[in-house]
Amino acid sequence: MSTERAEDILTRLKSDDRAALKDLFQEHYPLVCQSIHRFIRDHATTEDLAQEVFLRFWEKRHSINVTSSLPAYLRRMAMNEALGHLRRNKRYEEDEFIPENETETGPSAEESFLHGELQERVAAAINTLPPKCRTVFQLSRFEELTYKEIADQMGISVKTVENQMGKALKILRERLRGYLHLFL
Template sequence: MFKYISSLKNNTANKLSMEYNDHQLLERIRAGDKNAFETTFRKFYKKLRIYAYTFVKDNEDAEEIVQQVFCKIWERRGQLRLEGALQPLLYRSVYNESLSQLRHQKVKNTFQAYQTQQMEQRELNLSHQILANELNQHIQRAIAELPEQCRTIFQMSRFEQLKYQQIADALNISIKTVENQMGKALKVLRIKLVEFLPLIILLLYLM
């Protein structure tokens, strides 16, 4: 039906538009008169397309709206109210169809924006993970290169979250030794990881 209606838009109104007034055309459409339907389409198409354009601001969308309106009118012709005037019916139908199109487009745009945002977030999370993994590898390598006692004390403090006194008791060394070794470990790690400072700052920004 839509293809059939689309084929009518470039034709001019036929003689029926002069033989019958709008109310009579509406009656004949309701009765299933295809000639009356074609006449009505050709008579009002251009005006309705211009009217639809004032809402959607797109010629193709305006054409589609008018064609959709006439499709629905023909499909529901048996439900048309004969006491109503034809022209207000058509303009009201185009108005409603235009609003429906705008609502649909708004929902579509919102969904597309949501999809884009989710995709960007996934890409950001992936980049974040890659950077974090890369930095972690450098940190683990730097820790592995620490002297044994220095490395053990650092790991107990940072990874096991033990206090200095607990580390001293566990290793049977003085708390002063723990403090010195921690200071040494941090100094060495700062030197070894200084070239990765931009990466660390970027990760802190992304978190």
């Protein structure tokens, strides 16, 4: 999808044009399903969650601010929807498979706390990256795009993507240096 086409769809969506939602759905439904299917292997659930993504997009159309690209934004929404689904359903799945006479052997309270703290620190460090650097990092690490795909999507060279990733990793190493022991 061209940048102009994406901007047109976003403008039409913000003007409450339901046909724009149909266009968005037709062009990006496979991408959203593919992103969700990486986490959810059930086809019917994947389709349900994909529809939820588009419904949420429609509901939040007036406040949505797409800073990178529309496909990247939708991939992120899809990933968040899939992870949210897994979190919501994890409790039920665990309850189903733990025999009543067995005790739960999960991480200790300290391990859970450290894991949560580490996640917060990593997220905070990522948020401090310069915007272009952060976008490249997120597309590479969270969306699992190749450098070529990132370059095409952002309209920059592969070399620029490489440089931005190097810069991002250097900054993150510096910011997370004090937490290295938590990774081990």
